[in-house]
Amino acid sequence: MTAVRRALELCVFCPKMCRFACPVSEATSREAFTPWGKVSLAALSGRSPDPSAALAFGACTGCLRCQTYCAHANDVPALLYAARATAVRAGSAPGEWGEVARKMTAAGHAEQAELVEVYRRIAQEESAAAAARPAATATPTPGPTLDPTAAPTKTASHDAGRPRTSALRAVAGAVTAMLRPAVDAGRGGPTLFAGCDALAAGGSVVRDALAVARAVGAPLALAPEAALCCGLKLVEAGHPEAFAAHAARVRTALLGSSRRPAPVHLILLSPGCARAVRERWPALPDGSRVEHVTTYLSRALAARPDLRDRPPLPESAAYHDPCELARGLSELTAPRALLAASVEEVREPLRCGVDTACCGANGLLPRTLPAVAEAIADDRRRELDACGAHAVTASPACASALGAEDVVSVLARWLGVAVEQAR
Numbered sequence: 001m002t003a004v005r006r007a008l009e010l011c012v013f014c015p016k017m018c019r020f021a022c023p024v025s026e027a028t029s030r031e032a033f034t035p036w037g038k039v040s041l042a043a044l045s046g047r048s049p050d051p052s053a054a055l056a057f058g059a060c061t062g063c064l065r066c067q068t069y070c071a072h073a074n075d076v077p078a079l080l081y082a083a084r085a086t087a088v089r090a091g092s093a094p095g096e097w098g099e100v101a102r103k104m105t106a107a108g109h110a111e112q113a114e115l116v117e118v119y120r121r122i123a124q125e126e127s128a129a130a131a132a133r134p135a136a137t138a139t140p141t142p143g144p145t146l147d148p149t150a151a152p153t154k155t156a157s158h159d160a161g162r163p164r165t166s167a168l169r170a171v172a173g174a175v176t177a178m179l180r181p182a183v184d185a186g187r188g189g190p191t192l193f194a195g196c197d198a199l200a201a202g203g204s205v206v207r208d209a210l211a212v213a214r215a216v217g218a219p220l221a222l223a224p225e226a227a228l229c230c231g232l233k234l235v236e237a238g239h240p241e242a243f244a245a246h247a248a249r250v251r252t253a254l255l256g257s258s259r260r261p262a263p264v265h266l267i268l269l270s271p272g273c274a275r276a277v278r279e280r281w282p283a284l285p286d287g288s289r290v291e292h293v294t295t296y297l298s299r300a301l302a303a304r305p306d307l308r309d310r311p312p313l314p315e316s317a318a319y320h321d322p323c324e325l326a327r328g329l330s331e332l333t334a335p336r337a338l339l340a341a342s343v344e345e346v347r348e349p350l351r352c353g354v355d356t357a358c359c360g361a362n363g364l365l366p367r368t369l370p371a372v373a374e375a376i377a378d379d380r381r382r383e384l385d386a387c388g389a390h391a392v393t394a395s396p397a398c399a400s401a402l403g404a405e406d407v408v409s410v411l412a413r414w415l416g417v418a419v420e421q422a423r
């Protein structure tokens with residue numbers, strides 16, 4: 001029995017232990033959209049799912065919340081992505097999935113926006129800034145122009161006057177420094193793989209990430225123009241073969257054409273892309289490292305004890321854990337450590353950490369079932385609003401869906417390096 005077959009059968013005979021966990025079935029109240037309903041439909045429809053079954057396979061954001069509550073840790077999104085591929089082959093898939101494949105083939109990404117233009121503007125700004133900088137500042141040493149005790153110059157006015165938590169932040173920073181090794185400057189060339197969601201949102205978080213990394217003494221190079229998108233949306237659209245070809249192309253763009261390429265150190269803004277590159281791409285050279293931007297920056301910040309005395313922004317933040325960061329990459333500490341350093345208070349919504357609630361932005365749900373995706377986002381926005389602080393997250397897709405700020409942009413404001421948009 002294959003692993004997929006076994007997982008299907010576990011679901012079919014299960015008393016639906018994860019039923020309450022699914023944001024799609026919660027938003028729609030449809031039995032067919034529970035994890036059990038969707039997986040059972042995949043098992044029953046075999047190789048010839050009809051359009052309504054294909055739509056049910058699309059009713060999943062890939063949030064992994066069902067897996068948290070499953071005694072067998074069944075990977076429901078993986079089963080449903082395989083079922084979507086079956087629907088594509090059977091000709092019953094929603095048209096939006098074919099559009100993803102067409103756009104990806106033509107442009108190297110699946111967004112409506114012209115990402116290459118956004119990318120080129122950022123690359124030009126980086127080149128101009130590098131030419132204007134003294135040579136010494138390009139080395140990965142503590143930023144010489146940053147005054148650690150200076151008050152942040154750009155602040156939002158949320159909750160001014162809250163008590164200082166610098167002692168707590170100092171302890172958090174010290175613990176993080178002990179748990180995480182310092183940035184490995186000797187590995188050479190940490191590279192920012194911005195990703196399609198960040199570029200489609202205009203690229204401001206890309207600019208902020210580059211500026212913050214420089215300011216904390218861990219500068220990042222921008223990945224080449226051919227690496228706009230990791231290709232995950234092809235998996236979500238039921239096109240695994242096209243994904244494999246796309247991943248191979250982008251991997252070559254990053255590694256070069258040498259037969260024995262050097263290891264790479266990739267930093268991604270989207271946690272879903274970081275997991276896709278780690279787990280779905282062809283293996284990178286031994287010694288390569290792939291991590292989320294919060295993991296990278298928290299390690300860099302922990303290596304800058306002088307910044308612990310820098311006053312936090314006079315505001316509170318309600319932190320939304322992205323599903324792919326909290327459950328997919330098990331990264332709960334880094335974004336909180338970064339926020340603890342940069343704002344006075346971090347608040348947690350009702351569902352947080354590994355139990356975080358989905359924002360509805362992923363798994364192609366906004367294209368397959370846009371009204372459902374919006375209902376899920378509304379629900380999550382209400383939970384965050386109840387915290388009484390502005391929402392902050394650590395994923396460009398979640399930030400767009402929730403109207404939240406990315407933690408990287410909060411850091412940029414705290415460090416006084418937020419980049420004005422040059423459009």
Ligand code: SF4
Pocket residue numbers: 010011012014015016017018019035036039066067069070071072073074076
């Ligand atoms: S994912 Fe796990 S808990 Fe949910 S229906 Fe399947 S076997 Fe049951």
Ligand code: SF4
Pocket residue numbers: 021022023024025034035059060061062063064065066067076077
């Ligand atoms: S991964 Fe999330 S959206 Fe998909 S079935 Fe599981 S709980 Fe529902």
